[in-house]
Amino acid sequence: MSALPAKALQGAWVNGEAQSTVSVLERGLHYGDGLFETIACLAEGPRFLERHLQRLKRGCEQLGFGPLELPQLAEEVRSAATGQRAVLKLLVTRGIARARGYAPSGQEVATRVLLRYGWPHEDAALAQGGVRIAISGVRLGENPALAGLKHCNRLEQVLARRALCDPHITEALMFSSSGALISGTMTNVFLVRDGRLLTPRLDRCGVAGIMRAVVLSLAVAGGIPAEEAVLDARDLDAAQELFLTNALLGIRPVGELPGRALPVGPLTRTLQSYLAPLLAAAPGAAHA
Amino acid sequence: MSALPAKALQGAWVNGEAQSTVSVLERGLHYGDGLFETIACLAEGPRFLERHLQRLKRGCEQLGFGPLELPQLAEEVRSAATGQRAVLKLLVTRGIARARGYAPSGQEVATRVLLRYGWPHEDAALAQGGVRIAISGVRLGENPALAGLKHCNRLEQVLARRALCDPHITEALMFSSSGALISGTMTNVFLVRDGRLLTPRLDRCGVAGIMRAVVLSLAVAGGIPAEEAVLDARDLDAAQELFLTNALLGIRPVGELPGRALPVGPLTRTLQSYLAPLLAAAPGAAHA
Numbered sequence: 001m002s003a004l005p006a007k008a009l010q011g012a013w014v015n016g017e018a019q020s021t022v023s024v025l026e027r028g029l030h031y032g033d034g035l036f037e038t039i040a041c042l043a044e045g046p047r048f049l050e051r052h053l054q055r056l057k058r059g060c061e062q063l064g065f066g067p068l069e070l071p072q073l074a075e076e077v078r079s080a081a082t083g084q085r086a087v088l089k090l091l092v093t094r095g096i097a098r099a100r101g102y103a104p105s106g107q108e109v110a111t112r113v114l115l116r117y118g119w120p121h122e123d124a125a126l127a128q129g130g131v132r133i134a135i136s137g138v139r140l141g142e143n144p145a146l147a148g149l150k151h152c153n154r155l156e157q158v159l160a161r162r163a164l165c166d167p168h169i170t171e172a173l174m175f176s177s178s179g180a181l182i183s184g185t186m187t188n189v190f191l192v193r194d195g196r197l198l199t200p201r202l203d204r205c206g207v208a209g210i211m212r213a214v215v216l217s218l219a220v221a222g223g224i225p226a227e228e229a230v231l232d233a234r235d236l237d238a239a240q241e242l243f244l245t246n247a248l249l250g251i252r253p254v255g256e257l258p259g260r261a262l263p264v265g266p267l268t269r270t271l272q273s274y275l276a277p278l279l280a281a282a283p284g285a286a287h288a
Numbered sequence: 289m290s291a292l293p294a295k296a297l298q299g300a301w302v303n304g305e306a307q308s309t310v311s312v313l314e315r316g317l318h319y320g321d322g323l324f325e326t327i328a329c330l331a332e333g334p335r336f337l338e339r340h341l342q343r344l345k346r347g348c349e350q351l352g353f354g355p356l357e358l359p360q361l362a363e364e365v366r367s368a369a370t371g372q373r374a375v376l377k378l379l380v381t382r383g384i385a386r387a388r389g390y391a392p393s394g395q396e397v398a399t400r401v402l403l404r405y406g407w408p409h410e411d412a413a414l415a416q417g418g419v420r421i422a423i424s425g426v427r428l429g430e431n432p433a434l435a436g437l438k439h440c441n442r443l444e445q446v447l448a449r450r451a452l453c454d455p456h457i458t459e460a461l462m463f464s465s466s467g468a469l470i471s472g473t474m475t476n477v478f479l480v481r482d483g484r485l486l487t488p489r490l491d492r493c494g495v496a497g498i499m500r501a502v503v504l505s506l507a508v509a510g511g512i513p514a515e516e517a518v519l520d521a522r523d524l525d526a527a528q529e530l531f532l533t534n535a536l537l538g539i540r541p542v543g544e545l546p547g548r549a550l551p552v553g554p555l556t557r558t559l560q561s562y563l564a565p566l567l568a569a570a571p572g573a574a575h576a
Contacts, residue, residue: 008387012312020312021309022312023309025297029316029322031440032441063447089388100296100297100377100408102446103449104446115312139430141493142429142430143428144427146444152319153319153443155320155441157390158319158321158392162352177431177466204465
């Protein structure tokens with residue numbers, strides 16, 4: 001392979017070595033048999049690194065990947081950071097297939113792929129004024145064995161993003177096959193109703209986001225009633241505030257749903273203010 | 289990359305060139321954003337090639353991949369066949385990512401990966417006497433937007449195969465999250481009840497197998513009442529005959545389910561006899 005054409009890609013490493021290819025026998029390629037983390041890097045280093053690595057470790061255990069050397073992985077992630085804002089994508093697959101077919105041999109050695117991208121362009125007004133979002137027509141299949149994991153079976157999200165054609169609409173909410181509100185395509189979602197913070201339970205599908213966990217912890221710390229709940233379209237209709245989270249964006253208020261404008265409310269603002277100091281620093285790096 | 293350690297791998301090609309690696313930016317690797325075909329190659333050439341290519345084409349259209357040059361692809365598949373029995377795995381991804389994130393740019397060029405493996409060891413007694421199978425504890429998530437496609441989001445099958453530890457049990461039946469019988473991990477399933485052939489509808493999940501379609505056509509041709517239906521555990525209990533199909537195995541009778549022995553019945557035998565001449569030749573190659 002010669003050029004790496006992806007926009008703003010700055011570097012690629014495989015198993016700790018600068019490398020831009022993987023084997024055609026990668027189980028990640030054949031079955032999406034992998035997990036990933038999208039890590040914000042600040043001047044001080046990778047943000048929430050310890051949380052990312054712990055989630056990755058839990059995922060590897062749940063899928064039965066070979067053991068991960070977390071200190072080595074942490075060192076590789078830190079080495080890939082440059083002291084400038086960047087996005088690191090860390091992808092860990094079960095490894096190279098030992099034989100044809102779905103069954104792992106149990107002897108695979110996990111493959112680590114690390115990519116560094118430039119920080120995405122941001123519209124500061126969006127973080128304040130709220131984004132416009134859609135409701136996706138693509139439903140999420142339900143599988144408790146995979147729920148919560150940031151695994152590489154992401155065709156549902158690919159199809160949902162592909163259907164988003166209006167550049168002013170930045171995200172789409174997704175419901176499960178049984179009608180539960182789950183998340184955005186690349187964000188978790190929170191509702192506020194009567195002073196209470198609600199976010200979908202993720203025991204049947206969805207990704208248990210790092211920023212989602214941080215925001216839930218901040219709510220608890222701040223004495224805000226917060227709950228993971230089974231939510232549906234009526235809960236969405238009844239929401240007085242609505243915001244999205246992900247590891248890069250932090251909290252992104254929603255200003256407009258189809259047919260309905262929402263004010264950016266006081267609880268969203270409070271949580272943004274709690275979160276601000278954690279976003280500016282790189283606590284994961286500092287404490288790891 | 290140097291060695292290709294997978295058991296019995298004989299050759300690897302990427303976009304028509306002998307090559308054993310793909311880009312780290314492959315959307316197949318990141319999201320399972322691909323489709324595949326497993327093609328039996330006989331002395332005469334690839335079997336059911338035209339059916340495989342047509343299914344692949346439909347999948348590419350449904351997922352919105354760039355256009356496939358089917359004549360070119362057919363030529364590549366035929367060139368990879370050696371005149372000896374072999375298994376060809378043809379994997380087509382959306383291509384190399386142009387930017388970070390789930391959304392395709394629409395400018396991707398599909399990547400073609402072709403792998404040739406030796407023909408798997410077969411126990412002839414199994415084809416006659418019937419196999420022992422399990423019921424998988426892993427359920428299949430339901431998504432009409434992906435149902436029927438042989439796409440690369442296969443973690444459910446990986447987990448189901450991983451849970452199969454008894455080497456005498458060759459397959460496991462899988463149910464959907466809503467309790468419908470769907471398929472085996474790598475096979476489609478047919479039941480016989482009162483002289484009627486039944487196979488699960490695949491409009492919510494499952495892979496619409498090539499051999500499944502061939503067997504349904506043969507049943508129709510032979511005047512055997514055959515139906516795609518919504519089936520559940522009670523239908524499985526009531527089955528008088530049971531068999532599995534896939535592109536390599538043809539028809540594989542089931543001799544034993546958990547707690548229950550099944551005779552290999554007359555309708556299964558009849559369909560095996562209808563199928564035998566089609567399995568021996570390579571009709572796809574002859575008619576393509």
